[in-house]
Each structure stands twice: as C-alpha cells, then as structure tokens.
Amino acid sequence: KNQVEQSPQSLIILEGKNCTLQCNYTVSPFSNLRWYKQDTGRGPVSLTIMTFSENTKSNGRYTATLDADTKQSSLHITASQLSDSASYICVVSATPNAGKSTFGDGTTLTVKP
C-alpha cells in the first residue's frame, strides 16, 4: 500500500530560525513528489515539485531535497517568518496513475515572534 509519512506532526519555532520537515514515502513506482503549504482555512498552494532525477529544488526561502534511494524528502525553511505558520503537506504520485496521489497528513508549523 502506498504511504506517505510526515514528521514531526507539529513544530514551534522562533521567528528567524531555520527548520526542516521530513517526508518518508513508500509509493511505487515513483513519479514525482510535491510540497504544499496550506494556510488555515485555505486550499494548499504548491511550493516545489520534484521528479526522480532531481534531488534539490528551491523556491525562495524554501528548499526541498529528495533522496529517491531511501525514499525520503525534506523541506528546509530558512530564516522563518510569521507568515510561514501553516500546514506543510507532502504529496507523492506514482505512475501510471497520473493524477492520483498519496497525501501525507502534514506538519503544522507555528512561528512565534
């Protein structure tokens, strides 16, 4: 069964600090891995998309890494801001089931002043 596990479940950090969120998956065969940010009461917004051949991708202060051998991904947030407070969701797609993905339960990040 395809699974995506995220850790930690929740995290509290001080503004300006860095943090790393983890995503482990057992989806096979692997097609792509995406990280989304979801603000409270809103829909998820895409941060990064990585395919098998990519092992790092950045989007501003967000950097995602992918190790396809160990089936692990991380999302690193640099110099956190209050607006980074949100849920971060890891999503993995398998081929050939294009369009049908496995979602992690998310990590809730709280950035405090």
Add this chain to the structure above:
Amino acid sequence: DVKVTQSSRYLVKRTGEKVFLECVQDMDHENMFWYRQDPGLGLRLIYFSYDVKMKEKGDIPEGYSVSREKKERFSLILESASTNQTSMYLCASSLTEYGYTFGSGTRLTVV
C-alpha cells in the same frame, strides 16, 4: 496563473438536504478532483475525473456523487447530507500528474 474557483467559502445545510458544491477551473485541465479534509485524517480523495462525463471513485465515495458535463466544471453532490459530512471540501485540477492547483475550499457544516 491557473485558477480553481469554488463557489462557496462557507455553507450551512440541514440534514437530509441535497447539496451541490461547484468547482470551476480556467486552464483547460483534463483532471479534476474532489477531496475532503478533516483534522488528523489529511486529505482524502472522494471522486476524480479524467475527462468530460468521466468519473472514478476515490477512497471515500460513499454518500457522494459527481457531475462533469463540461471540461471546466466539476460538481460534487451530497445526495442527502448528514452530519458526518461536515468537513472542508477541496477541489483541485491538473494538466498532468505534475502538480495540482487547489481551490480555496468550502467549509460545509451540516446541522
């Protein structure tokens, strides 16, 4: 930018009512999806569609149906709303497997 628009942000319905949740996308995407999101359960797929008039069941289709008469519009129907269908409903669309664009969500409360 792709836009996925859900017709209502908040909705309150009575038990037994027939409820329609509408979703429209403006980028000619083939794939459209309906998810519900509940605390501690993440996003769960209700139904999805690969093309007009095509639909496939997701992981939790019971109590729901869908309609896709036009490519840009995907409707979720609660035939007889129940309190356990109180949830956040998210619509998404995608051109390929490379990423979804989500709508802002509809918070449905069934009383």
